[in-house]
Amino acid sequence: MRTPSPPGAPRGEGSAPPSRRPTSRRLATGSQGRYGYLFLTPFVLAFLVGIVAPLLYAAYLSFFQERMVGGTTFVGFDNYARALEDQLLRAGLWRVALFLAIQVPLMLGLALLAALAIDSGLLRWAPLFRIGIFIPYAVPAVVASLMWGYLYGDRFGLVRQIGDGLGVDTPNLLGSSWMLASIGNVVTWEFVGYNMLILYAALRVIPEELYEAAAIDGAGEFRKAWSIKLPALRPALLLASVFSVIGSFQLFNEPNIMQSLAPNVVTTSYTPNMYAYNLAFNGQQFNYSAAVAVILGLVTAVVAFAVQVSGSRKEHAQ
Amino acid sequence: MAHPRPIHRRTLLSAFSAAALTLAVTACGNDGESGPKGDPADALDTPTTLTFWTWAPNVDKVVARFEKKYPKIKVKVVNAGQSAAQYTKLQTAIKAGTGAPDVAQVEYFALPEFALTKRLVNLKDYGAAELEPKFAASAWSQVSISGGIYGIPQDTGPMAMFYNAEVLRKFGIEPPRTWAEFEAAADKLHRADPDRYITSIDPGDAGFLDSLLWQAGSRPFRQTSDSSVSVDLADNGAQKVAEFWTRLLNKNLVDTAPGWTNEWWQAMSSGKYAMWIIGAWAPGNLASTIPNTAGQWRAAPIPQWNAGDSVSAENGGSANVVTATSKHKEAAVAFATWLNAEAEGTRALSEAGLFPATTALLTDPDFLDTPIEVLGGQKANQVLAQSSEAVKTGWQFLPYQVYANSVFKDTVGQSIGARKPLASGLQAWQERITEFGEQQGFSVSAS
16 A cells, blocks of 8 residues: 655656756766665565566466365366356355445444544543444454354353343344344444544654644634545544455454354355365365355455546545 | 364373283284385384374373383374364375374374375284284274275273263153153153253254264275275165254253353353263263362163164264374384373273273273262262274275365255254255265266
8 A cells, every 4th residue: 555645745857957967867876776676685585586476376376176086187278157046155245245346434433433533622531432342353263253253142151141131122133134234333433533543643643833823714623624634534544444345355263263164155155265265274175265265355455446536536535 | 273172182081901912012913915014123223203293191201211221212292282173284295295293193084085196004014903803893894994994903992871870860850761751751851851852953063963874784884896885875774864853953852052161151150951972082071171060970881772772873973194204114113003002092091081992901890980079979980991892894985085075064954953854954065065076076976
């Protein structure tokens, strides 16, 4: 992710006036470039080994098929053709898309509220709230899912017990109609604090003068939030959205833990990531699994890119 | 973590073999047909380090005895994960050619998969056929695959009915001997107290249903040649099982809680469930997980389809295999044989909590007469050993049973969870199994 620059900042060298001393400048650029590449090497190496090579290997694997009877053969795009037809993969993609459409706005809305509240200066014990909301992020997803799973449990779970105590018939939170919402709740609980920090950090860099100017113009707190804070938050919100889009498509830990509590609700293909995992490790279908992973990666990239483009377009329109 | 549930369970038994098992590893002669193999007995005299992947409890103590007896052999015991988690690593390591252990624990249901893909040594080449008389037929039949022998049975799990005697007494219910009596007992219990169920059927556990099918005479999975399998989850036995459990589910006489969860153990502990029909390894788990119920439980034979019959099935259990990549195959075979076929090793394993696979222990009076505390001092090994004897023969697992079991929850589990006819779930399961088999290059028939 590029660091978003504040609106109105100079937009790079391209628009700068022509240089006054072209000759010496060109020389300097040349030798700087050489050294620059040298300094880049460690990163480039790590990038190639850690990111490009595994991606290429996964892509390579996806063009083969290994069978228990018949061994390994090159199959071209067969795995991709199969994946595009695969109802289980499609159902999983729709499921995470639905999750994305509902959970992400909800979570970012809550994070925004929390960030604005803490930044408003009207809150007592603001640091306490900040750390309190952030703490769930420090809990590993596996532990968080287990913990919530116990609370959700239909027979002895806390929710059911409270419901029984009040004489209210609580729904089965681990049943098929509630499971996605229950997982959404866990994810929201885990990541509200994280997103709040991103937004809060963006709020802290707004210069005081803007608020002072607004106050002189007679703006109240709400007007300040609406006209100064929200526009300034746009790049940070965009960043958080892109992270959340990626997170949603890669949903794995939470449903995977819930599976042991409700095996008939969370199937092996509940999310695309779980599907890829089960294909590889229960079915030994590493090649098909690689194709599924590549498709999932592409879908994620496309959606994240779309969010980014639409977000920055609005930014330009401002 | 794909499967946090323990697939391999144990019993806490203490047994002392009085029967003289004198057949030493030298019995593993060199009578294989596929070329000369070294003598395992010689191998024990050569300094060697073996690696052994297992998740069985307390095995290190048993191994220490082996090392004391054969000081030239060092055995490195590694817990590389349990069941499916370990199989993934094992498959990968053997495929890669390095990093695999010499000896590994593999459950019976996963054994055909490893055997078919030539990941394991055919122990027949090392004379393992001679070991057959030492083992319960039910155990031996599960390591005999396509004419070869691909493992030495380590432990077994003959089915039994573990019931909460206090709950049954409270409601005036006799332990059911047949499935008809089981249904009547389920009805009586749930009618008397709607919060209680006779038992719970786990929508995520293929192994339980496999055992029920096995007992009912269904033979759904068969490998008919190296490249063909048959899958029939609608044969007579399967229909019988499906109709019976569908009826119980419809009448809300059984619960559908997934097993091994916190909630399930609470239900077991509080007497909400009156019984657990499962493999002979259960008492150890009862004792360790819900010690507050110690003494309340009793073991009885699994309910029968026909009164007076004695037909059982297996649930769980493992063999020790020697990997194809091992550089010390002779020593590995000798070690696996000592551990699982000789008096000293098997007795130690049994003390460590495994239900035995050898006839010597299964008929040993000391073993049979050991009172088991969690079962109220009942000499339950008699019941469990009888069950081992009564296991119906002819059951087979698919050469890709690990996958088949993993999609049980997507198919049959759906029917169980929704209390819908199991037959449709079984059909969906069959379709997924067939589809996968064809993708793997098998010809799959349905008869």
